[in-house]
Amino acid sequence: xxxxxxxxxxxxxxxxxxxxxxxxxxxxxxxxxxxxxxGTGTSAAVDITGGGSSASGxxxxxxxxxxxxxxxxxxxxxxxxxxxxxxxTITITIPNGVAINSSGAAIDTEIEVTAAMLDQPTNTADxxxxxxxxxxxxxxxxxxxxxxxxxxxxxxxxxxxxxxxSTWTFTIEIDAPSTGADAMVAVxxxxxxxxxxxxxxxxxxxxxxxxxxxxxxxx
Amino acid sequence: xxxxxxxxxxxxxxxxxxxxxxxxxxSSAPDMVLKTDRHMGSTDVIGITLKFDLSSFNDADGPGMExxxxxxxxxxxxxxxxxxxxxxxxxxxxxIDIGAVTI
Numbered sequence: 342x343x344x345x346x347x348x349x350x351x352x353x354x355x356x357x358x359x360x361x362x363x364x365x366x367x368x369x370x371x372x373x374x375x376x377x378x379x380g381t382g383t384s385a386a387v388d389i390t391g392g393g394s395s396a397s398g399x400x401x402x403x404x405x406x407x408x409x410x411x412x413x414x415x416x417x418x419x420x421x422x423x424x425x426x427x428x429x430t431i432t433i434t435i436p437n438g439v440a441i442n443s444s445g446a447a448i449d450t451e452i453e454v455t456a457a458m459l460d461q462p463t464n465t466a467d468x469x470x471x472x473x474x475x476x477x478x479x480x481x482x483x484x485x486x487x488x489x490x491x492x493x494x495x496x497x498x499x500x501x502x503x504x505x506x507s508t509w510t511f512t513i514e515i516d517a518p519s520t521g522a523d524a525m526v527a528v529x530x531x532x533x534x535x536x537x538x539x540x541x542x543x544x545x546x547x548x549x550x551x552x553x554x555x556x557x558x559x560x
Numbered sequence: 561x562x563x564x565x566x567x568x569x570x571x572x573x574x575x576x577x578x579x580x581x582x583x584x585x586x587s588s589a590p591d592m593v594l595k596t597d598r599h600m601g602s603t604d605v606i607g608i609t610l611k612f613d614l615s616s617f618n619d620a621d622g623p624g625m626e627x628x629x630x631x632x633x634x635x636x637x638x639x640x641x642x643x644x645x646x647x648x649x650x651x652x653x654x655x656i657d658i659g660a661v662t663i
Contacts, residue, residue, distance in 0.1 A: 474561075477606070477608060477658050478574065478575060478576035478577060478608065478656055480656055480658050480659075481652075481653065481655045482653070482654065483654050485570060485652050485654075485655075486570065494658040494659070496579075496598055506600070506606065506659065520570070522568070522570035523572075525574070526570070526572035526573065529574045529575045530573070533563060533639055536561060536563050536577065537638075538637070
């Protein structure tokens with residue numbers, strides 16, 4: 342007997358997602374670089390604002406070149422955050438009083454988010470089937486409602502290290518009205534159905550707004 | 561194969577597989593530790609630590625879980641609901657942890 346659950350996956354974000362941690366070309370037509378810098382260097386990572394009603398958590402740095410002009414030569418997304426919407430504008434604000442900006446005012450660099458700026462999934466499968474016979478349950482993380490990753494733990498060990506249990510890690514993208522906790526309940530419910538019915542393959546019924554874009558067996 | 565559903569404060573239920581559970585430790589309320597007979601090293605076993613939304617257990621909660629585990633094991637296709645006295649379920653965050661616990 343071997344039971345599975347089918348996990349619907351997404352291969353691309355249609356609306357929003359985490360930003361890709363990458364350099365963005367200041368000459369990109371979707372970028373409006375800030376002006377008025379008066380120092381050379383790279384800023385500390387600052388919070389990214391905007392990007393949609395639920396966007397949060399992203400950080401970026403701005404790099405300026407030599408004077409005169411101190412033009413922006415680099416924009417680097419350093420923390421992905423989540424829920425950045427395609428077509429929305431994100432703002433990277435370098436405050437006054439830092440090495441590259443003592444102009445007396447904060448300087449904004451604005452970027453219109455494109456699909457290429459999102460950290461699109463590497464997953465190529467529409468559905469992943471997960472064996473459930475040895476699964477014990479979900480390890481519920483801290484801040485469950487906001488959790489974008491959670492793990493299902495198996496009683497099988499990893500082999501190379503007998504004190505470490507195998508775990509399947511789900512990575513999800515969450516939009517309102519659902520939460521990470523809702524997603525965990527959905528997975529738990531599918532596991533329950535599979536365990537109760539031999540040779541069944543129930544499908545995880547993701548709540549509205551939840552997209553699973555990575556499901557990996559930890560190594 | 562035995563499974564139990566436990567109410568979750570965020571709504572719905574979370575399911576755990578209680579195969580091999582031989583002891584229910586309620587000595588560290590509000591954590592209830594279900595120890596299984598699967599070794600993880602010489603002094604540890606796989607444990608399922610459940611954190612309930614209360615500060616102390618009712619006298620019946622530990623025996624209630626033990627009875628629920630035995631019942632689940634005897635009824636393979638069942639999935640009974642376990643809740644602490646008063647209908648108390650799991651807290652929202654870190655409510656289930658699965659890993660090594662001391663025998």
